[in-house]
Amino acid sequence: MAQLTFREAIARGIAQEMRRDESVLMIGEDIGAAGGVFKGTVGLFEEFGGIRVRDTPISEQAILGAAMGAAMTGLRPIAEIMFSDFFAVCWDIVVNEIAKSRYMTNGQMTFPLVIRSGNGGGLRFGAQHSQSVENWAMQVPGLKVVVPSNALDVIGLMAAAVRDPDPVIFLEAKALYATKMEVPDGEIVDTLGSAKVVRKGSSATIVTIGAMVPRSLAAAEELAAQGIDCTVVDVRSLIPLDTQTILREVSATGRLFTVEENPRVLGWGAEISSIVAEELFYDLDGPIVRITTPHIPLPAADALEDMAIPSVSRIVEEISRSMNG
Amino acid sequence: MAQLTFREAIARGIAQEMRRDESVLMIGEDIGAAGGVFKGTVGLFEEFGGIRVRDTPISEQAILGAAMGAAMTGLRPIAEIMFSDFFAVCWDIVVNEIAKSRYMTNGQMTFPLVIRSGNGGGLRFGAQHSQSVENWAMQVPGLKVVVPSNALDVIGLMAAAVRDPDPVIFLEAKALYATKMEVPDGEIVDTLGSAKVVRKGSSATIVTIGAMVPRSLAAAEELAAQGIDCTVVDVRSLIPLDTQTILREVSATGRLFTVEENPRVLGWGAEISSIVAEELFYDLDGPIVRITTPHIPLPAADALEDMAIPSVSRIVEEISRSMNG
Amino acid sequence: MTISSLDLDAKLGLYRSQVELRQFEKRAYDLFLENYVKGTSHLSLGQEAIAAGFAAAMREDDYTFATYRGHAHTLARGVPMTGVLAELMGRTNGLMAGKGGSMHLTSVEHGVMGSYAIIGAHLPIACGAAWSAQYRGSGQVAVCFFGDGTTNIGAFHEALNFAAIWKLPVVFVCENNLWMEYTRTSEITAVEHPAADRASAYGLESIIVDGNDVDAVFEVAKKAIDRARAGEGPSMIEAKTYRQAGHSRADPGKYRPDEEVAEWLAKDPIPMYHARLLAEGATEAQLSEIDRAVAAMVDLATEEAKAGETPGADLLMKDVWADGGSAWRN
């Protein structure tokens, strides 16, 4: 066992896979000797060298194009897009090329690649460096989307993503980089598409991901004190989506709340809400409520940012209002 | 009155506004003497000249950057992105710059601009030239999103979009370009954010947009013959969203079906489903069902494309199965 | 190998290749008029020398990256005509069973790593294949074709710099046919030679070739490919040519001055090469035998393509993922 931060877990997960498989390479801006802007790749350059852990120009289209071309010719690249907001400058390669080419070629090509990216707010970086873009990625047929919430999951899901034959968008909550936990030694490999029930309750089911998982758990503790006993489901991967676990846990409590960091309109919770509204219509005891960042760009000031992203107290408030209302 | 095609309506709507306001300019690829790849700008170059109707290089970031810079300094540009799939090569300017800058600057700037784009399938153009991206745009705080379904609405909503002080994404269903209707002479100005009830029924409410409106209407006729009498709501603008009309019409029938051309996951109907599931929970008589293109890239072959996009018969089938099941 | 080292047999091969592309595309156009080909398609009529010359200079395992205007490059690499034609017609015996269509021709088996319909996107992707070849030490080279209008999009710039700094084995080929869709590229481009005048921005040599002269194309291709294979890095070649038809199936190309079209029809690469081969010792009989053989080949491909089946629902939901399926949830 070792005490590991979320950011150290990234490097450990990648190192585990790079040792195992020579076809795994990394590219990105400042990921080499500098160890990454978020220090997610510290030690990899030293262990694997500048050919396998390679700095690039500020050319996100080239980075992802390179990853795609390498993947279709037998390698398993891991590309870093420093902040997930920057997906917007290379979105074509992601949605039009990487996501569609297997289908278009009737399966002639596979794209075993991972795109890691720092995601979400909480660091007072303002509207262009704080977005939660899991809903952008979830929207695109042909992409898998992973959003881990803790160091252990980071390692296992990173390994699963690297081994997966399909393109995986791996979103690392910036707000969690410094969080720590005990992690067992040895190889860790997890499974994409498996949600985890991280708290078991009987009154309502909270479905959430990433940085909202610890907040939802804290909220559940406060709610328990009010007599509202919540199940908390950490979805972990939006695509593939473990609908079975979600449906089971929602039907057990009869109530669904989603807690989402992405802005409200067409946040990932809208899809889960629509699935539940269709498939569990007769099992719901009350309205589905989505607790989200409002539909606004994120403000920079700490006071404002804290009001925007769902906080423990807002989660408690909205759930208790709806459960008592 | 004049018989007008959808594509002619675009030029008419734009011409109406360009005559009125010298600050309205157009830019895009092949929009000048050529009249646009879809012939949506025929006659504008001749009437307004090459300075106001200007051909650009294949540089979508430059096109939208230019539109943004012009809008913030007092003009009202209309930019064309030829196929909406190409938003992916200039998405940064749309989501990170145009959509956010008013908010970030605390209202110092306004962005009265329109981005027109050919949207959707049906022309056998394959996965990179057939996407319905209304859900991409709807997801971004700070963008208005308009999707007209007929020539009359094209004129009025184009005028409203040009006059609107905020950025409007104006999505023109390619499958509708050749459709015709009678349109009154004289100035036509419509309102953003107003849905239209295009058929009144009592059994269920179909909520839809764009090229799916005529299909939903045709399906409603067939369903009526089966005794299922549907209201059809043409949403027309996804942002601002006329939730009141939707909620009213859904609560009147107790049932909601969305008919969406965009791929399933986080299609625009998911948002409407989540609103209805929360706000009309106690008024629904059955599950909300979303009829969408499956969550796949679009195939090129005519036979396959026809299977992918919701057809009249699929709409009929899914609604009647759910209403009778 | 230099131009003079090409013997007559090899040159007859280049002739045949061009004739194949020409006759194939003429047939594709006819089938389009007969409504067998749905959707769009983009012909390379007049540009065949580039595809033929490069393909002849490539090793079997080299990579081709093409655009939506990709029939010629696909066929030139040896992909059977039937698969291409059937793909245009949306049949199950198409290269991609109709799922890709005319703009996305791909045959990994023949090194055709795709045709790309978003301007500029495939330049960075070609860098990736070249990077992979470099890392694997396979000696493969990626050849990436694009148009003059493509030189003004951002991805072009990123790819060129990227290839240069990593000395990637990639050859960028700008087929300068003077036009974008309906706009003359020189009207919206800051330099005269849209590719060649920009080579120096990436530390590359400025190379221009007569794209209607297949021998000249072969020579310049061979040199750039050899250089890439030897680890000396990327090249960019601007090949001057002209598309004889409109931009796409719907376009009669009326915006072009008649004299310009006439001038370039007079420079048609195939009659030109025909005359050259006669001068270099080929016989009229040899050449017309090639024409005839190709015609038969095109006829056969047409028949086979027409006999293909219409794809069904099974194909629709197939191969989004590597497991062969499309399930995104359980």
Add this chain to the structure above:
Amino acid sequence: MTISSLDLDAKLGLYRSQVELRQFEKRAYDLFLENYVKGTSHLSLGQEAIAAGFAAAMREDDYTFATYRGHAHTLARGVPMTGVLAELMGRTNGLMAGKGGSMHLTSVEHGVMGSYAIIGAHLPIACGAAWSAQYRGSGQVAVCFFGDGTTNIGAFHEALNFAAIWKLPVVFVCENNLWMEYTRTSEITAVEHPAADRASAYGLESIIVDGNDVDAVFEVAKKAIDRARAGEGPSMIEAKTYRQAGHSRADPGKYRPDEEVAEWLAKDPIPMYHARLLAEGATEAQLSEIDRAVAAMVDLATEEAKAGETPGADLLMKDVWADGGSAWRN
């Protein structure tokens, strides 16, 4: 106007401007260490001559487009220090009431049309403002600042070509401080001078200036701006400089060789200019009076900024739309 035409008063103004930027940013850094400034911030210490020289050459209604490293360019246009500092501190008396933050400083009133945090994005946007000025016949010029690392992204290429073909009144200024974040730009750039060596790709003259010499900067700026204003089109200027601090607040800049830092500290634009002004007839008293006055100004701004209020919920939901609100549904 040429360099020699700047009289001593004007030069004292350039000195003062540089000192303002320097002292302001040192204070900003202190406030950061004291946890008054949250989030990130990017200092221009060592690069002040560029901001000062350009601002002095601009007309009041000209447009500035800056990056996240935009404090200096914002202040140099006359934006009050208090508004900038308060913005860094997330207060309601900040330029944007705390909603934008350090990376997005904007003051339309002063022609500062925004600071942009996505590499390259503002180059096309500056083209748009220039296009608007051209269409309106206002005679305004847009000046767009960016870093060396920015020359490798696609938007750079699109904007330069676009500006050139439309002869837009825009001046692109590459502040070449040798580094991206933690990577040396020369290691990932195909040419030696990332901007100047690419000017010819857009039909532009290659212009390099000592970015630490404010007189030289002023001269080259004036020339390019006059040219743009006269309708002769865009220019691109590469100004050689160095950032004395790390990339952003979190970065101690350890990756840089000590000798390199020392070499550039010796070329600090402010002491250099101080010495020049003494040589040209200014007195030590004049200059230290400026230093003192600026210090007082910074102190005052600090106090005022600290006195600003913390923004509340009303601001959170304000100004998504031009109607002042954020409603996306009824």
